Amino acid sequence: MNKYTRMSEEWDRWLDASLDKGCRTQDIVAAMVAAHYDPAYAERTVAERQAQRLQPAAAAKPGPYRYGTPTIRHRDNVIETSDRVVRVTMRIEQPVIAVLDDVFAPEECDAVIALARARLQPSATLSPTTGENQVREHRTSEGAFLDDAGDPLLKRLNGRIAEIMNQPVAHGEALHVLHYQVGAEYKPHHDYFDPANPGFAATLKRGGQRVATLIVYLNDVEEAGDTIFPKLGLSIVPKQGRAVYFEYVNGDGQLDEASLHGGAPVARGEKWVATKWVRQGVFR
Numbered sequence: 001m002n003k004y005t006r007m008s009e010e011w012d013r014w015l016d017a018s019l020d021k022g023c024r025t026q027d028i029v030a031a032m033v034a035a036h037y038d039p040a041y042a043e044r045t046v047a048e049r050q051a052q053r054l055q056p057a058a059a060a061k062p063g064p065y066r067y068g069t070p071t072i073r074h075r076d077n078v079i080e081t082s083d084r085v086v087r088v089t090m091r092i093e094q095p096v097i098a099v100l101d102d103v104f105a106p107e108e109c110d111a112v113i114a115l116a117r118a119r120l121q122p123s124a125t126l127s128p129t130t131g132e133n134q135v136r137e138h139r140t141s142e143g144a145f146l147d148d149a150g151d152p153l154l155k156r157l158n159g160r161i162a163e164i165m166n167q168p169v170a171h172g173e174a175l176h177v178l179h180y181q182v183g184a185e186y187k188p189h190h191d192y193f194d195p196a197n198p199g200f201a202a203t204l205k206r207g208g209q210r211v212a213t214l215i216v217y218l219n220d221v222e223e224a225g226d227t228i229f230p231k232l233g234l235s236i237v238p239k240q241g242r243a244v245y246f247e248y249v250n251g252d253g254q255l256d257e258a259s260l261h262g263g264a265p266v267a268r269g270e271k272w273v274a275t276k277w278v279r280q281g282v283f284r
């Protein structure tokens, strides 16, 4: 029997929908082969589509950032997830920012801190020129990525975060915990990777651009340690279980510079946060 080497419009839409849902490449290819597509054609088509979808930043429309409908569904005063009702406390439209309360229960915050404590390393950032991890003085915290493999608590929290952010779980990087002691800070930065910097090419291949961030505060900080948005004069005070959400890439691949933010120095006490960065595609 002849194998198909062209795709109908219907299958074309199915391919995009499968990638949107975060389906695995091999599963998409297997479904196409089962529907009598030529295996080599199926593999090539899926790979090409993924590559196209991961490059909108390079082809971003010029001009000022255009705000569309936010990805997060926070028009109501609460966001109901499968296992928890999260309260919306504040929303900004340009840039898209939301402050949410009751995202994690106090015991969940304590458990995440306990999981991270043993794995903390001095925080590093990617060098924009070489792409290497480097420990830099603008980020004087310690951090750890928490892999959720086999951990029911992390799996549950990642599922809840995906529902809040309205994104597939598979688009999220592993939860990243940061610990700041007195004086430690994270100077203002963007969470997206500027595609003009060659050092970011490798990380951009691992699921494309970052599109949105959720920072969950795991403890109350005695003094300072706010998350600041210097272009807005906005400062969010950490509180256990609260989170700040922001998004910074639109459908045209434009990057929102107004999302510049940082962690102000802690004046008293300590600060723990868990950050979820979400990519355009499946993060590998």
Ligand SMILES: O=C(O)CCC(=O)C(=O)O
Pocket: 178, 186, 191, 213, 215, 225, 226, 227, 228, 261, 262, 263, 264, 273, 275
């Ligand atoms: O600690 C904060 O308030 C900011 C953390 C942050 O910017 C990040 O994790 O990307």
Ligand SMILES: [Fe+2]
Pocket: 189, 190, 191, 261
């Ligand atoms: Fe950040």
